[in-house]
Amino acid sequence: MESLNQFTQVLGLRRAKHFLRRTSFNFTSEVLDDFSKLTPEEAFNKLTLQQNNKWIEPYDPLPTSAPDGNWTSSTKKPTDFSGQSRKRRIVTSWWWYNAITQNSLKQKLTFFLHTSFTVSKDGGAGTSTHFFDHLRLLEHYAFGNIKALSKKITFDNAMLDYLDNTKNNANNPNENYAREFLELFTILKGPQKGSGDYTNYTELDIQQTAKVFSGIKTQVDRSLIDTDTNLPKGRIVINQHEKNDKTFSDAFNKQIIKGQNTEAGIEQELDDFVEMIFSKEATAISFCRKLYRFFIKSEWNDEVENSIIKPLATELKNGNYEILPIVKKLLISKHFFDVSDSNPSDEIIGSIIKSPLQLISETISFLKLEIPDPVNNSGEFYTFFNFIHSSFLAASGMNLWSPDSVAGYPAHYQEPDFDRHWFSSNTVLARYKMIESLITGRNKVGNNGRIQVSIHLPSFVKDTIKNASDPIELITELSGYLYPEVISEERKNYFAENLLEGFPNYYWTSAWVAYTNGGDDTIVKSRLDSLIIRMVNTPEYQLM
Template identity: 55%
Template sequence: MASLNPLGSSLDLRKAKHLLRRATFNYTKEQLDTFVGMSATDAVNSLTADVAYTLAEPYDPLPMEAPDGYWISSPEHPNTFDGQFRKRAYIAAWWWYNAYNKVSLKYKLSFFFHTCFTVAKDDGAGLSPFFYDYLKLLDFYALGNIKTLAKKINLDNAMLDYLDNTQNNKNNPNENYSREYLELFTILKGEQIGDGNYTNYTEIDIQQAAKVLSGFKKQWDRNGNVDPDTNLPMGYAAIGQHDTNDKTFSSAFNNQVITGRDTAATMFDELDDFVEMVFAQEETAKAYCRRLYKYFVKSKISAEAETDIIEPLAQILIDNDYEVLPVVTTLLASEHFYDADDSDPTDHTIGAIIKSPLQLLCEVFSMFDIQYPDPETEQLFFYRNFFHWFITGGFFQPAGMDFFNPDSVAGYPAYYQEPGFDRNWFSSNTIIGRYILVAGILTQNNNYAELDTVLFVENKIDANDARDPNLLIASLTDLLFPESIDTDRTDYFKTFLIEDSDDYYWTGAWLQYINTHSQNDKNTVKTRLDALIIALVNAAEFQLM
């Protein structure tokens, strides 16, 4: 049976790789060395600190003659600034930098919540500061309470704009947001069992929820309302546009009646009653646990996993009033997570997920310690040249991930679309996009990013292993691939080092470089190492985690 019991043995390299990849966006040899030998519980707990931002806020280095700079904290009204599309891109760069530079569950869970409470930054989220507030709200609750986040998201200005709830009034109800809140954000549909009846809720519930949500409006200036818990700007309650009547829900919610309120202050109590009602349903807890399982473990949930993993996790979530960490730490420290709860070789969790372009980018940059412009001293090169042009335009979009801008409110197909799920990252249109990342870094002559493969091998690989092509490949694949490779694959990768020569060709070239450190000798080994690293990163094995 599938087991949530804590892993009994210490983490070896294979399991340490698995945890670090699944739990963070920062994947380094040094962190792997730290994890190896730790218990799974201790390793997971070490990732739960609520880390502070490395970069406090984004910066706009344009226009060149008078940069808008730290426009987010400007006292000027948000709509006085031009270049909102550009600024939203720079906010995404700011978030990535913080996520990439922390060894923490925080940002993995923050992005998970983005897949649950989706906002598309360039498709209705409004002014750039609203998108910034949305990301900060996800970060604030990333290690906290799902139910509380599900309450706060209703007053998030970007969300109010994105799904039109700011236009939802008592005399002209707009059901767009209430529908997505039930169908995509919280309890999910379930099987349709009748006309307008989706098991977990009905069309009547959507209509009643829209009435509860009526009259909540976007606050344009960001200064009128600040949430006392998060200190973030939020929308406001317009009682004149709120349906003050009682709202009666269907049998899916035990025919619960939510009392209508007739003041702006008590509108929030009515909204709170609605969210509490949704989260009182056991199916809501199961829905989040299934999503967490697909995000952290694998996309296919077997009948055994549903009974032995999802149901107990849902109970943990309920018992902890929807605090996310007790569920996630239990899952990531469990025998099941490490595929150590049975002997079935067909249900592996290690290597069972295709990396998103975001994960692929972060692993390449962190493992190879790729140098890129400093966002605090080289703002133009970091925000515009490196992230907006090279990463977003040159990698994310060709690889099929419009970063923080999915093309529908359902989010990225890899996280919801059956039966492919993460396999949706691969298509004839996106596969080349994935493969150009490392080649682009190695071949460009500009200020975007730099990978020195020779320095990487010198600093990260044991000296005796570096000189032997077989041991060098074993060391590299141990770091890069989720599983060990066989002799045939080793021989294939070795051809990039020695071509048609014998092993001593590489040994001689490497020792010549180590003895002289001349530029000519470095160029000789660099040409071979560049080709090898491109082959390894583009190999099928590296696409998995």
């Protein structure tokens, strides 16, 4: 029987790996060893402690003669700055750097909210500054309230631009944002019952929703500040708002939202509308299914639906849509750790294909690649991040913060493959060239140019592996960290053959002793490079 009962045993290495991969972009041996001594609740509490961003604010070193610097806090209009596409990439690098340098659940939940309230940074979300505000809004509510976010994001300048609500007027309705708010962001369609009639809402409800949203516009100069989030927000143009009452369909019991003609009244309309949507069980269920797919597994059976997802949805709704208690209950449950049933065919550990973002972030942090400082060494940092963003992630099918459609990344919504979309004939080469790029310091995914940094594996192994002089022990320890499950002796011998090149074990032992005693890494570097490339490019490493 699948169970949400709390798992209370100490994690150990296997479950610590599982927990950290699902909850963080930072994955080091030190953190793994630390978390392996904790219970799930202790580990969860540690990941939700307040952590400050290491990089406070994006910085643009161009133009060289007079850098735009910290342009996101400038009093100038966001549209006054040139190079918006490059600046949006800098904002993305700001988020990624803080995600990979913290052990926090906040970044994973921020990204989850992105998959639920999608904006494409390069697909119509406006200026880089508004995109920066959008990320901060998601981060603000990552440990907060989904219902509150649903209200605030309607005033988000990036969202207003992206889904055209800034063009939505009483005399010229634009239903784009209204449609996606219902269909993708909150309650979802449910099975279609007839023409324009879905289980959870109808076309009439989209029309009425657009009227609720009418007259809410972008505020380009960021002069309006939301008192709850302290972030810039959009504005209300009263004479462009539909002031008549809005009557919804039978799906919402023909509820009437009274039309208003003041700013406070229009905000009250929005509040009443969101409360109506979130009063429905289907909305709570949709968010719990999204959470399950993001953190646990892309597919599930009726037992999981009835014993895991629906009870969580009830708690989410009864708890007024506070996200953190629900995530905690799920991530410290027996179900999450695969101990609530004895069916080996539905394992959760190792059941998700890593996204390109998870794959490269985990690899960089685990192998201790030294990332250039984005403030004091911005040139090298941006060169390195451009490799990540524009070469590896793009070639791997993940345009970071820029999914191809408002539905998001296919891995999160497109049946029947879901996360299997990450691994295809179109993306496999980039995934396999990633580790070679990080080891050689050259962009093997793209133009073979320098990426400014590289991993020195002998140093990593010396600092991380306790018994590196024995080839089988070396591979046992490495695979114990790298893979979700323990590998067979046959698999270890396969990797040992790659390390030894047909020589006996003492060949490696002698080379390792020569390196640790005298610093000669000629042999060990060559062999470790080959070994790690082989181990990272296995099917086991693609899973979490």
